Amino acid sequence: MKTExxxxxxxxxxxxxxxxxxxxxxxLKIHEGEFVAILGHNGSGKSTxxxxxxxxxxxxxxxxxxxxxxxxxxxxxxxxxxxxxxIFQNPDNQIVATVVREDxxxxxxxxGVEHDEMVRRVDEALNSVGMTDYADASPHTLSGGQKxxxxxxxxxxxxxxxxxxxxxxxxxxxxxxxxVMNTVRGLNRDKGISVVWITHYMEEAAMADxxxxxxxxxxxxxxxxxxxxxxxxxxxxxxxxxxxxxxxAAELREQGIPISDQVLTVDEMAEEVLRLxxxxx
Amino acid sequence: xxxxLKHVNYVYSQGTAFxxxxxxxxxLKIQDHEFVxxVGHTGCGKSTLVQHLNGLxxxxxxxxxxxxxxxxxxxxxxxxxxxxxxxxxxxxxxxLFEESVEKDIAFGPKNMGLPEDEIHRRVIAAMEMVHLDxxxxxxxxxxxxSGGQMxxxxxxxxxxxxxEILVMDEPAAGLDPQGRxxxxxxxxxxxxxxxxxxxxxxxxxxxxxxxxxIVVMNHGQIAMDGTPREVFCRADVMREAGLEITxxxxxxxxxxxxxxxxxxxxxxxxxxxxxxxxxxxxKVHAQ
Numbered sequence: 001m002k003t004e005x006x007x008x009x010x011x012x013x014x015x016x017x018x019x020x021x022x023x024x025x026x027x028l029k030i031h032e033g034e035f036v037a038i039l040g041h042n043g044s045g046k047s048t049x050x051x052x053x054x055x056x057x058x059x060x061x062x063x064x065x066x067x068x069x070x071x072x073x074x075x076x077x078x079x080x081x082x083x084x085x086x087i088f089q090n091p092d093n094q095i096v097a098t099v100v101r102e103d104x105x106x107x108x109x110x111x112g113v114e115h116d117e118m119v120r121r122v123d124e125a126l127n128s129v130g131m132t133d134y135a136d137a138s139p140h141t142l143s144g145g146q147k148x149x150x151x152x153x154x155x156x157x158x159x160x161x162x163x164x165x166x167x168x169x170x171x172x173x174x175x176x177x178x179x180v181m182n183t184v185r186g187l188n189r190d191k192g193i194s195v196v197w198i199t200h201y202m203e204e205a206a207m208a209d210x211x212x213x214x215x216x217x218x219x220x221x222x223x224x225x226x227x228x229x230x231x232x233x234x235x236x237x238x239x240x241x242x243x244x245x246x247x248x249a250a251e252l253r254e255q256g257i258p259i260s261d262q263v264l265t266v267d268e269m270a271e272e273v274l275r276l277x278x279x280x281x
Numbered sequence: 282x283x284x285x286l287k288h289v290n291y292v293y294s295q296g297t298a299f300x301x302x303x304x305x306x307x308x309l310k311i312q313d314h315e316f317v318x319x320v321g322h323t324g325c326g327k328s329t330l331v332q333h334l335n336g337l338x339x340x341x342x343x344x345x346x347x348x349x350x351x352x353x354x355x356x357x358x359x360x361x362x363x364x365x366x367x368x369x370x371x372x373x374x375x376x377l378f379e380e381s382v383e384k385d386i387a388f389g390p391k392n393m394g395l396p397e398d399e400i401h402r403r404v405i406a407a408m409e410m411v412h413l414d415x416x417x418x419x420x421x422x423x424x425x426x427s428g429g430q431m432x433x434x435x436x437x438x439x440x441x442x443x444x445e446i447l448v449m450d451e452p453a454a455g456l457d458p459q460g461r462x463x464x465x466x467x468x469x470x471x472x473x474x475x476x477x478x479x480x481x482x483x484x485x486x487x488x489x490x491x492x493x494x495i496v497v498m499n500h501g502q503i504a505m506d507g508t509p510r511e512v513f514c515r516a517d518v519m520r521e522a523g524l525e526i527t528x529x530x531x532x533x534x535x536x537x538x539x540x541x542x543x544x545x546x547x548x549x550x551x552x553x554x555x556x557x558x559x560x561x562x563x564k565v566h567a568q
Contacts, residue, residue, distance in 0.1 A: 041457040042428060089455075143323055170455045171372075173323045174483050175523060200457040239459040244486070244528040244550060251554050257561050266528050270535040277541065277560040 002031040005067060005162050005194045006053055006084070012061035013048055013217075021060070022048045023217040030162070033192040035185065037199060037208035039228075041239045045217040046198050050166040053196060054084040067161060082111075084162040085155030089170055091147035094154075100142075101126070101135045104153045111158075125153040128191075129183050145176030149183055156187070163187070164196045169204065181207065202229070202241045206264055213238065230261045245269040282348050282365060282445045282477065284334055285310040289343035291329055291501075303329040305501040307343075311446075316478045318488040318509075321498030322523035327481050330498065334448050334479065335366035364393060367444030371451045373435035374428065382408070382426075382434050383419040389442040400441075407437035411467050429460030433467070446477040453487065465491065489513065489527050489548055497522050513548035529553040 006029065013023040023045045030036050040046040051057045052064050055071040067083045069076040088094055097103035104125055108118045126132045129149040139147060148168055155163060165184060169177040181204055188195045197208060205211045211228040213221035215238045221228050229235070232242045232250045242250075249263040249272070259276060263269050291304040303326045311317055321327045332338040333345050336352045336359050345352045347362055370376070379385035383404055390400045408415045411433040418426075423434050432452075439447070452468060453461040465487055472478045472491070482488055488495060488509065495512040497505040499522040505512055512519070513530045525531075526548070533547040533556065543556050 041459055167455075174525065175322055239457070241458045245532070248529075248532075248550055248554060251550075252557060252561075255554075255558055257558070266531045266535060269532055270539065273532075273536060273557055273560070274539055274541070277557075277564045 002033065004029055004065075005032055005034075006030040006196070007065045008049075008052070008059075008062065009065075010062040011049075011052060011059045011064060013045075013052065013057065014060055015048075021217055023052075025062075026214075026217070026219060027062075028212060028219065028222075030194055030196060032161070032194060033188070035188045035195045035197065035207075035209045037197045037205035037211045037225075038214055039199060039202065039205045039211055039240060040214035041200060044214045046214045047166055049214065050086070050164050050196065050198050053162075053164050054086050055080045056086070078111075082158045083160055084164055085158055085160040087148065087151050087155060087163065087165045087168045089167040091144045091151065091171065094151040095139045095147060098138055100131065100137050100139055100150055103139060103150055104157050107154055107158050121157045121159070122153075125156040128156055128187060129153045143176060144172045145179040148172065148176070148180045152180070152183060152187075160193065162194045162196065164198070166198045167200070169199070169201070177201075177204075200240070202235075202243055206243055213240070225264060226262050229264060283310060283312050283346075284366070284446060284477075284479075285344075285346040285349075286330075286333065286340075287344045287346065289330075289333060289340045289345065291326075291333070291338060292341045293329075295341065303501050304333075304340075307501075307503055309496065309503065309506070311477065311479065314472075314475060314477055316472050316491055316493045317480070318492035318495045319479060319481045319498065320483070320485075320488065320495060320522075320524055321504075325498040325522070326501040327498045328450060329501075331368070331448055331450055331479070331481060334446075335363050335368050337368070364389075364442050365444055366446045366448060367439040367442060369436055369439050369447065369449040369452060371454060372432075373439075374423075374431035377423045377431060377435055380422055381420050382413070382423050383415075385423055385434055386438045386441050389438055393442065403441045403443070404437075407441040410440055410471070411437045412463065413437065427460075429456055429463060432456070432460075432464065436464075436467070440471075444476070446479065447471060448479045450481045451483070452480065453482070453484065461487075483524075485513075485525055485527050489529075497524065499523070509548060510546050514546050 008026055008028050011023055011026045012021050014021040038046050052059055055077055058072055064071045066080045069080050071080055095103050096106055101122055104122045105118055126135055129152050131149050169180050184195055187193050199205055206225045211225050212219055229243055229246045232247060235242050243264050245263050245265055249259050252259045259272050263272055286307050286309045289304055289307045293301045293303055319327050339353050350357060352362055377385050386404045386407055387400050390403050405415045413433055423431055453464050469491060492509055495509055496503060504522050505518050513526045516526050516534055519526050529550050530548040533543045533553055536543045547553050
């Protein structure tokens with residue numbers, strides 16, 4: 001049994017002056033080394049959930065535990081934030097220093113980490129996100145994807161067990177999105193860091209180990225990407241996209257072709273079509 | 282109303298250490314009622330090009346003509362030309378600033394010096410075009426709206442100037458599927474009612490649905506210019522420009538490589554579905 005990193009127990013949350021709760025009765029667990037995508041449309045409650053996972057918000061009902069520490073417990077606040085690092089949406093809102101290296105060191109300076117240790121951690125973090133060559137660059141000369149990688153390095157320097165990415169690719173172009181997604185996927189695989197990947201892009205959710213679909217503040221679907229995405233009608237009802245190839249497979253099945261409902265990618269679809277129409281089969 | 286770029290070159294920070302050629306000998310003519318998608322990876326020059334279309338940037342050399350008139354000509358009324366070419370930047374909702382939706386949308390028409398009743402009429406019409414209910418939302422503070430609604434307010438502010446050509450830089454970026462579909466539906470309606478659309482986008486499936494023409498930029502030059510059908514069957518040129526083709530076109534290509542008789546110019550989901558159905562029926566008949 002893998003170690004539990006995050007656990008929410010029947011969490012509810014209502015914004016001040018709002019009539020309805022934005023989250024209701026959300027219980028989930030995230031384990032060591034897991035890559036979990038949280039998928040939902042705008043206003044579904046997914047970003048609120050992210051902010052509850054590192055004590056930026058405290059739950060109105062229920063409890064949130066990060067590495068077995070309750071986020072209500074004031075004395076653990078900084079331990080929780082160090083263990084669960086957060087990357088936000090806008091690459092331009094997260095960078096504070098005028099040199100990349102100093103930006104990555106910012107969190108460590110606040111913790112009072114000694115100089116040699118700080119240099120070691122900053123170098124290692126920049127190396128892990130492939131930004132070593134830009135250590136002395138000025139952040140404003142970087143692309144959006146590069147800025148997000150610097151933000152990730154800043155989180156990594158704190159040696160977290162969990163990275164929470166709240167729509168961290170939604171302002172990037174397709175190359176930048178792939179760059180950031182691959183960086184985080186690599187850290188997850190190589191360092192065993194758990195990832196909570198909040199997104200409304202189903203292509204990104206399709207790369208996760210597990211997908212949790214949030215709608216109207218509740219968990220609506222949960223499972224592997226294949227289990228979740230084969231529910232084409234339900235996802236559409238929740239105003240979410242379905243992978244093109246999964247939708248195509250559903251249309252072909254309606255026309256009587258016995259094609260698998262597990263298809264997600266172009267290559268998988270090609271194999272299915274070849275299997276079905278080649279004369280030898 | 283046509284827009285034409287003739288041998289446009291644009292160099293940033295000319296004569297300094299940061300000198301950088303963003304556009305190189307770009308020639309392009311866009312006619313009335315076209316829906317042109319402008320695509321290319323970050324840094325390919327498409328945003329620089331867009332800023333030439335209403336005179337925000339002046340070519341280092343070459344000309345930008347609107348209905349045959351040089352935008353930067355000595356006697357050109359640049360302000361009047363700008364009103365005919367509406368430019369919607371990326372994340373336009375960041376530029377909202379007024380205390381009510383109505384005032385924000387009225388800002389452009391007011392600057393045009395229109396009479397009050399005409400401004401009011403245009404604000405109402407623009408709100409209806411972007412599906413915001415004037416009775417319910419005109420007096421509301423725009424910052425109380427959702428992200429998708431704020432973006433529609435920003436677009437309405439441009440529409441209220443009644444441009445003949447609408448240039449939009451990534452109008453659906455950052456929106457969720459529902460917000461994206463709402464914005465793209467509005468753009469489709471504007472095109473069908475006669476507005477010429479020039480849209481910068483990375484979303485190939487949105488482009489396949491909407492555009493009548495695709496211009497591919499790479500290294501500050503036009504790498505390809507054609508209909509979606511012509512462009513999406515050139516996976517090689519697209520890949521070189523750092524771009525993807527639609528999944529339907531990729532699937533068609535893969536199946537063809539593996540020896541199946543799939544037409545070469547397929548790029549939509551319907552076309553690939555019908556092609557697979559045909560293959561399936563042929564196989565069933567053969568047995």
